[in-house]
Amino acid sequence: MKLTRRELLKMGLISICGAVIPVSAFEVFKPEALASLIHPFSKKKRWAFVVDTTKCVGCGMCVKACKLENDVPFYADIQRTWVERYVQRKGGEVIIDSPRGARYGFTANDPQGRTDVPEDDISKGFFVPKLCNHCEKPSCVQVCPAGATYKTEDGVVLVDRKWCIGCGYCITNCPYFARFFHPVYNTADKCTFCYHRITKGRKTACVEACAFGVRKIGLLNDPDSEVFNIVKTERVAVLKPEYGNEPHVFYIGLDHIVR
Amino acid sequence: MEAGSINESVHGALWTIRELYTYPNEYMYWTVHIVVYPFLTGLVAGAFVLSSMYHVFGKEQLKPVAKFSLVFSLALLIMAPVPLLFHLTQPFRSINIMLTPHFYSAIAAFTLVYLTYMAIVMSEIWFVFRPFIVKNALEKTGLMGLIYKVMTLGSYDVSETALHTDEKIIKVLAAVGIPAAAFLHGYVGFIFGSVKTVPLWKTPLMPFIFLMSAIISGVAICIITYTVGMSLTRKFICGASIRSMAKVLSMFLIIAFMLEGIDIVFHAYTAEEFWGILSELLFQRFAFKMIVIQWVCGMILPMILLFIPNVSILRAFISACLVIIGVFMMRWDVVIGGQSMSRSFAGFLNYKLPILPTSIEAFREGLFAVIILLVAPFVLLFIFNKVLPVFTEVFTEEECKLSEGK
Numbered sequence: 269m270k271l272t273r274r275e276l277l278k279m280g281l282i283s284i285c286g287a288v289i290p291v292s293a294f295e296v297f298k299p300e301a302l303a304s305l306i307h308p309f310s311k312k313k314r315w316a317f318v319v320d321t322t323k324c325v326g327c328g329m330c331v332k333a334c335k336l337e338n339d340v341p342f343y344a345d346i347q348r349t350w351v352e353r354y355v356q357r358k359g360g361e362v363i364i365d366s367p368r369g370a371r372y373g374f375t376a377n378d379p380q381g382r383t384d385v386p387e388d389d390i391s392k393g394f395f396v397p398k399l400c401n402h403c404e405k406p407s408c409v410q411v412c413p414a415g416a417t418y419k420t421e422d423g424v425v426l427v428d429r430k431w432c433i434g435c436g437y438c439i440t441n442c443p444y445f446a447r448f449f450h451p452v453y454n455t456a457d458k459c460t461f462c463y464h465r466i467t468k469g470r471k472t473a474c475v476e477a478c479a480f481g482v483r484k485i486g487l488l489n490d491p492d493s494e495v496f497n498i499v500k501t502e503r504v505a506v507l508k509p510e511y512g513n514e515p516h517v518f519y520i521g522l523d524h525i526v527r
Numbered sequence: 528m529e530a531g532s533i534n535e536s537v538h539g540a541l542w543t544i545r546e547l548y549t550y551p552n553e554y555m556y557w558t559v560h561i562v563v564y565p566f567l568t569g570l571v572a573g574a575f576v577l578s579s580m581y582h583v584f585g586k587e588q589l590k591p592v593a594k595f596s597l598v599f600s601l602a603l604l605i606m607a608p609v610p611l612l613f614h615l616t617q618p619f620r621s622i623n624i625m626l627t628p629h630f631y632s633a634i635a636a637f638t639l640v641y642l643t644y645m646a647i648v649m650s651e652i653w654f655v656f657r658p659f660i661v662k663n664a665l666e667k668t669g670l671m672g673l674i675y676k677v678m679t680l681g682s683y684d685v686s687e688t689a690l691h692t693d694e695k696i697i698k699v700l701a702a703v704g705i706p707a708a709a710f711l712h713g714y715v716g717f718i719f720g721s722v723k724t725v726p727l728w729k730t731p732l733m734p735f736i737f738l739m740s741a742i743i744s745g746v747a748i749c750i751i752t753y754t755v756g757m758s759l760t761r762k763f764i765c766g767a768s769i770r771s772m773a774k775v776l777s778m779f780l781i782i783a784f785m786l787e788g789i790d791i792v793f794h795a796y797t798a799e800e801f802w803g804i805l806s807e808l809l810f811q812r813f814a815f816k817m818i819v820i821q822w823v824c825g826m827i828l829p830m831i832l833l834f835i836p837n838v839s840i841l842r843a844f845i846s847a848c849l850v851i852i853g854v855f856m857m858r859w860d861v862v863i864g865g866q867s868m869s870r871s872f873a874g875f876l877n878y879k880l881p882i883l884p885t886s887i888e889a890f891r892e893g894l895f896a897v898i899i900l901l902v903a904p905f906v907l908l909f910i911f912n913k914v915l916p917v918f919t920e921v922f923t924e925e926e927c928k929l930s931e932g933k
Contacts (some may be wrong), residue, residue, distance in 0.1 A: 344537050350551045364548035364873055380548070398550075407723065412625040413634035433623050434616025436556040437634055443724045445550035449538035454616040503875050511723055527548075527871040 314423040314516070315461055318484040318495045318504070319397050322521040325480060326351055326395040328373030333477030335371060337462065339452075345369070346448040348459040348467065349399040349474055354525055355379045359393045362525045386433060396526050397482060399474070400425065400446035400459035401507065401515030408438035408447060408456075422487075423516060424463050444512045474526045488516075537618060539619035542881055547874035554879045555866050558892055560610035563860045565715045565737060565898050567607040569854065570904075572712040572738070573745010574600035575648065575704055580775065582651075582701035586931045588771035594655060595756070595917035596749050601648050602907035608641065610900050613891055633718045640714055644707045651700040653680070656915050661685050674914060709745065712741040726801035727808070727865035732790050739783035746776045746848035752908075754844050756918060764840055765927035773843040774806060776850065777833040784826045787857075803884050804872045812875065813864045822858055825853010 334349045335342050347369035355363045363379040374395070379385055406425050409417050416431035417438055427438075432455035439456060441449040450457035462472035466485060472477075475483045486495030495518075498504065504518035507526070539554025575597040580586045595807060611765045612618045628635040653660075661683050664675040713734035718788070719725075720733025730736075767832035794805060809817060829846035832838075863878045879918050880897075884890030 304867070343535065345540065346537055347551045362873075364871065366551050367550075369551040411632045411633040411634070411653055411721075412629055414620075415627045415629035417622070431620070431623055431627070432617060433620045434618075435611075435614070435634060436616075436852065437632065437718075439552075439556050440866075441724060445552045445869060448552040448554075449556070449616055451536035451538070454538070527873055 287348065290389075303392065312423075312489075313421070314488040315402065315466060316423070316486065316488045316499065317399070317402070317461065317496050317517040318486075318498050318520065319395060319517060320482050320484075320520040321396050323480045324395040324397055324482045326370060326374035327479070328370040329477045329479065330397060330483060331371040332367050333473040334459070336474035337465075337473035340457070340461070341451055342371070344451045346451070346457075347371070347456070348446075349397065351394045352398060352526075353379060353386065353393070353523045354396065354523065355393045356391050356525060357385065357389050359389075364527065368374075369508055379437060392523075394521070395525070396519070396522075398444065398446070399517060400461075401513065401517045402459075402461060403516035404516060407441040407443070407511070407513055408458075411437045411441045413437065420463070423460070424461050424466075426460055426463060427456050427458060429453050429457075432456050443513065444515075538888075541878050542892065544879060545869075545874065546877060547869075548871055549869040549874040549876055550871055553869055553871075553876060555750075555863070555876050557862055557866060558614070558784055558878070559863075559897050560614035560892070560900075561881055561895060561904050562855075562862045564607065564614075565719075565741075565862075566744070566855055566858045567603055567610070567746045567900075567904065568712055568715050569737070569741030569858075571600045571603040571607060571644075571745070572708040572748055573743065573747075574603065575708045575745070576742055577746050577749050577772065577775065579701040579705050579708075582697055582851075583705070588765075588767045589932070590754050591765055591768050591918070591921040592749055592872070593774065594915075594920060595753065597648070597652055597655060597747075597919045598905070598915060599749070599752065599908050600745075601652060602904045602911055604641075604645060604648060606900065606904045606909060608637075609903070613896055616824040616851070621722075622627055633714070633721055636714065640711055644711045646706075646917040647700055647704045647707050651697060652695045652702065652915070653678075653702065657682070658685050658690065659915070659919075671914075678914075702780050714739045719865075724870055725865045726794070726799070726805055726868065727861065730790055732786055736783070736786045736790065739779055739786055740854050740857055742779045743783055743850050746772055746779070747850040747854070749778070750843055750847035751851065752905075754840065754922040757921065760918065762918070762921055763924050763927065765922040765930070766840055767927050767931040768922065769840050769843045771839050773833050773838045773846065776843075776847065779854055780826060780830050780833070780850070784822075784830065787822075801868070801872055804868045806843065808864055808868055808875075813860055816856055817860050817864065820856045821853050824849050825856060826850075829853075834873060 291330075328351055331347060331349055331351060334340070335347070336347055340346065340348055345368060348396060350366050350369035352364055352366045353374055357363070359439050360523065362384065363385065365380045377385065377387060394439050402423060402425050404423070409419055409421060413435060414431055416428045416433070417425065418428070432447065434455055436449070439449070447458045448454050454511070465472060473483050475485050484495050484498070486493030488496050488499065490496050498520070499518050502520060504520055505522040506515045506518060509515070537554070539556055542558065543554040545553070565819070577589065578593045578596040578600065581589040612621060615621055624635055625638050628638070630636065660675050660678045664672065664679045664683070667675055716734035716737030719728040719737070720730055722728050750769060754764055791809070794802060829849045832842050832846045867876050867878060869875060881889040881893035884893055884895055890896060
C-alpha cells in the first residue's frame with residue numbers, strides 16, 4: 269500500500285485524537301476521586317490532630333514537654349508548639365498574648381503584660397494551643413527550592429536538616445508561623461507530630477503531657493481513632509482556611525477572634 | 528513581657544523588636560540582604576536595557592554609554608547573588624538548589640535564569656569588544672598581552688565581513704537580552720508576589736512593579752555614573768546623551784508610578800481583612816519612608832523635574848539621584864514593610880539594622896556587609912575598565928551636537 273504525505277498526516281492526526289480520548293478517561297475516573305465519593309476521607313493513612321480549646325487551661329505543660337522531647341533549646345524564644353491567650357473586654361477590645369510561647373504557663377491576669385484589665389471587664393477569655401498544621405497542600409513544601417522539606421506518605425510535613433540551605437522561604441510562606449530557624453542547627457525547624465514516637469505507636473509528647481485531654485493525635489479514617497470520630501461527628505474548624513493549605517489540625521470551640 | 532526580648536542564639540532576635548501580638552516564632556527573617564538583592568538585579572536589568580536601546584533600536588545618542596552600561600551590568604550581575612549568600616543560614620549548601628532543584632519553588636529556577644542571562648551578557652560583551660581585544664592581543668606584551676590573548680579565545684579575524692557578522696550577532700544578543708533581563712527581574716518580583724501570607728506582596732502586579740522600578744533604577748545609575756565618570760576624567764559630558772537617557776527614565780517612571788499606585792488603590796478599595804493593618808503601615812509607621820521618600824521624592828519630584836522642557840545635565844543628575852534613593856527605599860518598604868505586619872494582623876515587627884559588628888551574625892546581617900555589597904559592583908567596574916575601557920567612544924562637543932538632531 270502506498271501512502272501519500274496527506275494521508276499519513278490525516279491518519280496520524282486521527283490516531284492521536286483517538287488515543288487522547290481513552291487517556292483523558294483516566295483523568296475523569298481517577299481512583300482517588302472515585303474513592304472520595306464513597307468515603308469523605310481517603311482510605312490512605314493520614315495523621316491528624318484535634319485540639320479541644322474548651323478544655324485548655326493554659327498550664328503550658330505541652331510546650332515544656334515539646335521543647336524537652338524535641339531538642340529545641342528551652343530558653344530560646346522559638347517554639348514548635350505554643351499556647352495563645354485571648355481576652356476580649358466588654359468594650360470589644362481583643363488582647364492576645366503568648367509570653368515565651370507559654371512555656372511557663374499563664375499564671376496571672378496580665379494579658380500582654382498589662383495590669384489595667386480588671387477581671388469584671390473581661391467578657392470572654394480562653395486559650396488556643398497551636399502547632400504545625402501538617403497541611404494537605406503545604407505552602408512551605410511548595411516553595412522549598414532544594415526539596416529539603418517534604419510531606420511523608422502519611423501526611424506529616426518534615427524538614428531534612430542535612431539538606432536545608434536556610435533561605436527562609438518556607439518560614440515566610442507559612443500562614444501559621446509554625447516554622448523558625450533552629451538555633452543550634454541553623455536550619456528551618458518545626459513540629460513533626462513527634463514522628464519518631466507516633467510511628468512507633470506512641471502519642472506525641474504534648475498529648476502525653478496534657479492533663480486535660482485538650483490534645484489528641486490519631487489517624488483519619490481509622491474507625492478506632494478518637495480523632496477520626498471527632499472530625500467525623502462533631503463541628504470542628506481549622507485555622508486560616510482561606511489560604512487553601514487544607515490544614516489537618518482540627519479545633520473544637522474556635523472563635524472568630526482567633527488569629 | 529516578650530516585646531524586645533533579646534535571645535542572641537535565635538536567628539532574627541538580634542534585629543527584631545516585636546509590638547502588640549506577634550506569633551512566638553515571628554521574627555524578621557528576610558532582612559537587609561533581601562533588600563539589596565532585588566536592588567542589584569534591578570540595576571542589572573535597567574543598565575542592560577539601556578545598552579540594548581543603542582544596539583537594537585539604534586539610538587545614536589546613547590552611543591557613549593552603550594559599552595559602559597553593558598560592562599556595568601556584568602559587574603552588577605556578578606555581585607547580585609552575593610547578598611543571597613550572606614542571607615542564607617547555610618551558605619555552603621547553596622549548591623543544593625542545583626543538585627536537587629524543586630521546580631515548584633520560584634527560587635529553584637534561579638540558577639537557570641541567572642546563568643542564561645550571564646551567558647547572554649558575557650557573549651555580548653565579547654562580541655562588542657572583540658576588535659579591541661584582538662588589537663591589544665597583537666600589540667601588547669607581558670601580562671596584559673597574555674590576558675588579551677586568552678580573551679580572544681583564538682579568534683583573530685577582524686576582517687570587514689567578520690565584523691559585519693559580529694554586529695548582526697550583537698543585535699540578536701541585545702534583542703534576546705531584553706526579554707531575558709525582563710525575566711530575570713520579573714522573576715524576582717514573582718518570588719515576592721507569590722508569598723501568599725504577606726498582604727503587601729501578594730499581587731500579580733508584583734513582577735511588573737519590580738520590572739519597571741528596575742528599569743528606572745538602572746537608567747538612573749547609568750546617568751549618575753556617566754556624569755561622575757566624565758567629570759572625574761575631565762571629559763566632555765554630552766547633553767544629548769543625558770537627555771536621551773532622561774527621556775527613557777521619564778517614560779518608565781510614569782509606568783512605574785501608575786503600577787505602584789493602582790496596587791495601593793486596589794488594596795484600599797477592596798479593603799480585605801488585612802487593610803486595617805496595611806493602612807496603619809502605609810499612613811503611620813512607614814508613612815515617611817513610603818509616601819515622602821518613595822513616592823514624592825523618588826517618583827513625583829523627578830517626574831516634574833524631567834517633564835519641564837529643556838532638561839539640563841544638572842536637572843537630570845538630580846532626578847537620577849532621587850530615583851535611585853526612591854527605588855532603594857521601595858525595595859526596603861516592600862521587603863521590610865511587608866514583613867513588619869505580623870501574620871496575626873494584630874501586631875508589628877520593627878526592624879533594627881545591626882550597625883556595629885559585635886558578632887559574626889551582626890556583621891553578616893549588618894550595615895558594613897551592606898556597604899561592602901553596594902560598593903563592590905563599582906570596584907568590579909573599575910577593574911573591568913582597566914581591561915575593557917568603557918568610555919572610549921564618548922562624544923566630543925561636535926559629535927554631541929550632531930547626534931542631537933538624529
